[in-house]
Amino acid sequence: xxxxxxxxxxxxxxxxxxxxxxxxxxxxxxxxxxxxxxxxxxxxxxxxxxxxxxxxxxxxxxxxxxxxxxxxxxxxxxxxxxxxxxxxxxxxxxxxxxxxxxxxxxxxx
Amino acid sequence: xxxxxxxxxxxxxxxxxxxxxxxxxxxxxxxxxxxxxxxxxxxxxxxxxxxxxxxxxxxxxxxxxxxxxxxxxxxxxxxxxxxxxxxxxxxxxxxxxxxxxxxxxxxxxxxx
Numbered sequence: 183x184x185x186x187x188x189x190x191x192x193x194x195x196x197x198x199x200x201x202x203x204x205x206x207x208x209x210x211x212x213x214x215x216x217x218x219x220x221x222x223x224x225x226x227x228x229x230x231x232x233x234x235x236x237x238x239x240x241x242x243x244x245x246x247x248x249x250x251x252x253x254x255x256x257x258x259x260x261x262x263x264x265x266x267x268x269x270x271x272x273x274x275x276x277x278x279x280x281x282x283x284x285x286x287x288x289x290x291x
Numbered sequence: 292x293x294x295x296x297x298x299x300x301x302x303x304x305x306x307x308x309x310x311x312x313x314x315x316x317x318x319x320x321x322x323x324x325x326x327x328x329x330x331x332x333x334x335x336x337x338x339x340x341x342x343x344x345x346x347x348x349x350x351x352x353x354x355x356x357x358x359x360x361x362x363x364x365x366x367x368x369x370x371x372x373x374x375x376x377x378x379x380x381x382x383x384x385x386x387x388x389x390x391x392x393x394x395x396x397x398x399x400x401x402x403x
Contacts, residue, residue, distance in 0.1 A: 225395050226394045228393055278339065282333050
């Protein structure tokens with residue numbers, strides 16, 4: 183059974199303090215790993231899809247990387263508007279998406 | 292603007308009542324999904340549909356029903372058999388079930 187865990191559960195940063203969020207996964211054959219951002223009371227917003235180990239993608243202050251067992255979402259010089267819950271999901275061959283519980287990020291001014 | 296709409300934003304259910312949540316998309320996506328989100332838990336799949344007039348149960352289908360009569364629409368009914376319906380419900384769509392899913396704004400269901 184596919185499983186996804188995310189750490190930490192919550193992270194508080196000062197504005198400009200770079201850090202990383204972790205997504206660890208166990209799947210039978212990875213078809214894709216997905217990162218989403220979710221603001222309170224709203225639907226998740228798609229950020230990145232990664233398909234194979236070694237792949238990296240960037241968008242503004244965010245950079246996602248992928249290994250065979252985990253993915254990291256690196257946040258460089260975060261701003262208060264980066265505060266949100268970040269969700270990770272995986273899809274393996276023949277299976278539906280499996281979502282992790284998310285990491286709640288707070289960036290203080 | 293292409294996107295996914297869900298209505299209503301808030302819905303109140305009385306005990307023993309069936310309620311229906313609306314989901315519409317104009318992205319021309321073939322696949323549509325319904326998820327339930329509870330605090331501290333990942334999204335859990337209720338039902339999904341790959342094409343019109345076809346749908347499959349997800350991990351937590353008991354107490355829910357769906358229909359897919361049009362490509363654009365995938366309504367979810369929360370029946371009286373669902374004993375713990377209070378949650379945030381999210382609809383999503385994708386070009387196919389293997390591709391990136393895009394989400395609507397969600398409906399929060401509360402029990403009176």
